[in-house]
Amino acid sequence: MITENQNPFKWYETMTIKMVLLGIMAIMFLIPLQLIKMMIMERESNSAAVKMEISEQWGKQQIISGPVLNIPVYRYSENPDQKSSPVTRIWHILPESVEVNGRVNPEIRYKGIYETVIYDSDLEISGQFTIPDNNKMVKYSILWDEAYLTLGVSDNRGLKNRVSILFDGHNIEAEPGLTDQDLFLSGISFPVSVDPDKKEYSFTFPLGIKGTDGIYFTPIGKITTVALESDWNAPSFGGNFLPKTRTIDESGFSAEWEVTHLNRNFPQEWIGAIHDLTEESFGVDLILQVDHYRKSERSSKYGLLFIAFTFMVLLFIELSSEKRIHIFSYFLVSLALVLFFSLLNALSEHIGFNAAYLVASIATISLITGFLASLFKRGKPILIVGGLLTVLYIFLFFLLAMNEYAYLVGNIGLFIGLAAIMLLTAKTDLFRKNEF
Numbered sequence: 001m002i003t004e005n006q007n008p009f010k011w012y013e014t015m016t017i018k019m020v021l022l023g024i025m026a027i028m029f030l031i032p033l034q035l036i037k038m039m040i041m042e043r044e045s046n047s048a049a050v051k052m053e054i055s056e057q058w059g060k061q062q063i064i065s066g067p068v069l070n071i072p073v074y075r076y077s078e079n080p081d082q083k084s085s086p087v088t089r090i091w092h093i094l095p096e097s098v099e100v101n102g103r104v105n106p107e108i109r110y111k112g113i114y115e116t117v118i119y120d121s122d123l124e125i126s127g128q129f130t131i132p133d134n135n136k137m138v139k140y141s142i143l144w145d146e147a148y149l150t151l152g153v154s155d156n157r158g159l160k161n162r163v164s165i166l167f168d169g170h171n172i173e174a175e176p177g178l179t180d181q182d183l184f185l186s187g188i189s190f191p192v193s194v195d196p197d198k199k200e201y202s203f204t205f206p207l208g209i210k211g212t213d214g215i216y217f218t219p220i221g222k223i224t225t226v227a228l229e230s231d232w233n234a235p236s237f238g239g240n241f242l243p244k245t246r247t248i249d250e251s252g253f254s255a256e257w258e259v260t261h262l263n264r265n266f267p268q269e270w271i272g273a274i275h276d277l278t279e280e281s282f283g284v285d286l287i288l289q290v291d292h293y294r295k296s297e298r299s300s301k302y303g304l305l306f307i308a309f310t311f312m313v314l315l316f317i318e319l320s321s322e323k324r325i326h327i328f329s330y331f332l333v334s335l336a337l338v339l340f341f342s343l344l345n346a347l348s349e350h351i352g353f354n355a356a357y358l359v360a361s362i363a364t365i366s367l368i369t370g371f372l373a374s375l376f377k378r379g380k381p382i383l384i385v386g387g388l389l390t391v392l393y394i395f396l397f398f399l400l401a402m403n404e405y406a407y408l409v410g411n412i413g414l415f416i417g418l419a420a421i422m423l424l425t426a427k428t429d430l431f432r433k434n435e436f
Contacts, residue, residue: 064215067220094261119215150179161208
């Protein structure tokens, strides 16, 4: 009598089909990973909006340009078909030298859970003008008595107290706004008196100015020197010119720039609005040392890698034991791995990235190993999975801490992981007929 096999072979319960289903599941988890990335970017956008709101109230990033000596000139049209009304333009004269010395006092401002860096600076600006020969101005009549100085300030809301300049020995109070906008869109002006027979004019004035994130300067002088110091120990020097010397330590930074007229793309004098001076600016940004949104977004890119390696380990555990893991259990483990990245970002907004990473990784590893312990009832598989996850999270943390070498180290780590999987696969028959 032929007995019927009590455990007939079922093709849909083979290990091959299970691996295909797990692969599809892993790919499907790219959707919640992408949603988490979008949430992180949304939170980062909210942080940027709060930073913008604070800067609107306190003062935006500042660009200081000047002072520039401006003298109105006019001439009559040489076209006989036009009416003989004078054409008035502005003769812009840049200083022979500009020296800026200052201190930047930063402060972190909070609004809700978001933070930004503001500063209050005190500058001392001095220099000298040399009136050029007016050989090029023979076609113009020069209105020496209507001369004025302009100081470009990108956001006038940051100006503190009253501003006055000592020009050629005379103290002159600043007037709001700009007499002309040939060079700058915002700033202040100083009416001055210029003697056509005198060539040298010195100036000096203190400038207190507030802003957000950074402070920049335009190389107005034939020789422009800027020296800044601050208690902030995370500066980012930017613009068209880097400091000639700089010192950064735990107590703060100091930096010095020196730019000549040969380093920039505009001359010492011209007529009209033909140059944009602020494009040549340089300075420093006061950056926050930890950008947890960027690190959280970078970490979420490794979500699929975590799921794939965990699946591989669980599959090898299945092959080396009689216990089988239901595919729904794989789903729950994957969900816990994905939730880690959302938990990391939420915690980092309150306790910082490093502490949040430690808490979120310990919580995730404990959750997954505790869940698997209830399935296997044995210690060895739990130690294997827990060890793998610990190694992965440590590897990811150091990867996020690197900048220049993150790509190289990441690829080396992936190569080593793939080599380990290939070695284990070669020693294990994944396609035994009776496995499912």
